[in-house]
Amino acid sequence: MQKLLPYLFLAPWIVAACDGGAPFEAVETGSSNDAEKGDLTGSCPPPTDPTKAALCLKLQPEAIDFVADDERFDGLGVLHVAIFDLARPGPTDAPLDDKTVPSQAVTPVTKPLPELVAEPLRFELAPGTVYARAVFLDHLAAFGATKLKPGIWLGGFDLETKGLREDAPLVPIEIEAGKGRLVEVELLALRRMEITVARGRATPAGDGEGPLLVVALDAPKIDDESRAFGVATEDCVDLTRMKPVTVEGAVVGKGPYWLAAVLNDFGQEGIWPVGALVSFDRKNMQIAKANELTYEPTAYSIEKTIAMTAVMPMVGGLDDQVSCRD
Secondary structure (H helix, E strand, O other): OOOEOOOOOOOOOOOOOOOOOOOEEEEEOOOHHHHHHOOOOOOOOOOOOOOOEEEEEEEEEOOOOOOOOOOOOOOEEEEEEEEEOOOOOOOOOOOOEEEEEOOOOOOOOOEEHHHHOOOOEEEEEOOEEEEEEEEEEOOHHHOOOOOOOOOEEEEOOOHHHHOOEOOOOOOEEEEOOOOEEEEEEEEEEEEEEEEEEEOOOOOOOOOOEEEEEEEEEOOOEOOOOOOEEEEEEEEEEEOOOOOOEEEEEEEEOOOOEEEEEEEOOOOOOOOOOOOOEEOOEOOOOEOOHHHEEOOOOOOOEEEEEEEOOEEOOOOOOOOOOOOOOO
């Protein structure tokens, strides 16, 4: 199974995100002679300096139903687009150029997302290979977050087909001297995923306390090819009292997905550690139909309840040192 993306770093505007692909559709728009024609509708005008290249990014947000009475998901936010010469820019790698809209002050200034993406964002850069990364913060409190949070929108990663992965590259864009290139970039939302996990009929091998992980996978069969499109975590939960617990995370794309939960009862290594309490058939690693996650394509917030059903096999006894109690 792929290495999951447990964290999303955005400080400042750094996105350690998902596996790359080809979410761009590009249109070549000619040389500097085109500027004399005066008709540049739908194109990217050539650079003012013929030794440079022009790049125009047209962001295409997916259709989402904003929540007017919740500032985390109301569609009012800040957009930042950065251009890099690296496929995997790190926290100390400065962009070649970047733009923030709307312009910011001491107090954050927000605008509706449709207004922010109404016109392409234009850059003039040295010719060659560049990489574009777009981040829209609908949920401003997610800035500087150390966990994957809903209310963030990402462009420049092939989230819909590759899922959420660690150490993913941005997609390369080739730009030529004296020419403009118009590139459409899909902007996808990290939707709110709230999962309630019940104890079910399974009896914990330990004390029933520990870190909880819920992942939304692309198929009901769990194997090395499984891809995760949603992640929700909690540092420690207690399922000993038969009271369900709720964990919030984020999911990307329209689904359907299949939910797998694991309570790491003994604090062991791995995604599916020994002795863990899980919500799937641990013998054939199959997720039940009841744990299928479906929702309206425009939904911004999704809720689902699942139950634990089994304990991962273990050889001998383990010392249970994991407790949520003080």
